[in-house]
Amino acid sequence: xxxxxxxxxxxxxxxxxxxxxxxxxxxxxxxxxxxxxxxxxxxxxxxxxxxxxxxxxxxxxxxxxxxxxxxxxxxxxxxxxxxxxxxxxxxxxxxxxxxxxxxxxxxxxxxxxxxxxxxxxxxxxxxxxxxxxxxxxxxxxxxxxxxxxxxxxxxxxxxxxxxxxxxxxxxxxxxxxxxxxxxxxxxxxxxxxxxxxxxxxxxxxxxxxxxxxxxxxxxxxxxxxxxxxxxxxxxxxxxxxxxxxxxxxxxxxxxxxxxxxxxxxxxxxxxxxxxxxxxxxxxxxxxxxxxxxxxxxxxxxxxxxxxxxxxxxxxxxxxxxxxxx
Numbered sequence: 001x002x003x004x005x006x007x008x009x010x011x012x013x014x015x016x017x018x019x020x021x022x023x024x025x026x027x028x029x030x031x032x033x034x035x036x037x038x039x040x041x042x043x044x045x046x047x048x049x050x051x052x053x054x055x056x057x058x059x060x061x062x063x064x065x066x067x068x069x070x071x072x073x074x075x076x077x078x079x080x081x082x083x084x085x086x087x088x089x090x091x092x093x094x095x096x097x098x099x100x101x102x103x104x105x106x107x108x109x110x111x112x113x114x115x116x117x118x119x120x121x122x123x124x125x126x127x128x129x130x131x132x133x134x135x136x137x138x139x140x141x142x143x144x145x146x147x148x149x150x151x152x153x154x155x156x157x158x159x160x161x162x163x164x165x166x167x168x169x170x171x172x173x174x175x176x177x178x179x180x181x182x183x184x185x186x187x188x189x190x191x192x193x194x195x196x197x198x199x200x201x202x203x204x205x206x207x208x209x210x211x212x213x214x215x216x217x218x219x220x221x222x223x224x225x226x227x228x229x230x231x232x233x234x235x236x237x238x239x240x241x242x243x244x245x246x247x248x249x250x251x252x253x254x255x256x257x258x259x260x261x262x263x264x265x266x267x268x269x270x271x272x273x274x275x276x277x278x279x280x281x282x283x284x285x286x287x288x289x290x291x292x293x294x295x296x297x298x299x300x301x302x303x304x305x306x307x308x309x310x311x312x313x314x315x316x317x318x319x320x321x322x323x324x325x
Contacts, residue, residue, distance in 0.1 A: 004143070004193050005160035011189040012169030015176070020050055025164070027099045027124035028059050034119045035086050039079055042175070048077055062087060063094035071244065071311030078275070078314060080244065085111025101125040122163040130154040131167050135174025141206035142178060145195030217280045220250035222262050222287035223323055230301035245302065245312045247319055262287035269322050273315040284319050
């Protein structure tokens, strides 16, 4: 176990990617990065992280921001509950006066679960806390030949020299070498201890999880503009993507709100969008209102040049790009 941890730590020091939250290991930066990386690819997160930190440079800045401002900065990353819980957690930390350092204390903060607590404790504060994400689970399942990842992660961090380098090394190894398909076993620093490699079971471990049923949706969208070129949007509060500004739509089941009464004037085009297990095909139409929008219906005319200041899901940007705006 000691030999494995030392090999991973040394490999990480030599091969780690230069990520912005690794420059000083500020606990707030580590926290934000871990939340952003949940269910989101690294290359996508890198495009958002520094902008988010520039807008909310510390925990107090995030805690004092409105939910709308935070969601606007998060727009396009998806899974918006993460942003709300990050803000709620920042409020709790600001009230305490300092970021907790142990897993037990961190897990008392809203939005911080077992994995995120372990990541902050080990990476930011050098605590001996295990972490298991998808990459770590895959690496450990192959090394040990079984899939009890949390037990093995705890065993490794208990005997390692540097919890920060070990845990990041496990994640980095899974991202760069011990990949889901076609892993680079020939350059892997733990190959000689790897049960899956020795027994020719690399492609079998970890066993794939059962996929949830995919729901396919076909939704018309309406692009309604005023004389100033502003676009009509509505703050939706339904079950799919809540408390965000959306384009008017033609599917009453989508958000639990009635479709906007419009006359379609021109087909702009179609595009696809994925949200968890939903595969959505949007059909975008230029349209005109056939009745007056009522006060209190949460409709607003939005200047699309200032879209970044408005909380909106990523499909809105796709639709506006398709329309040439």
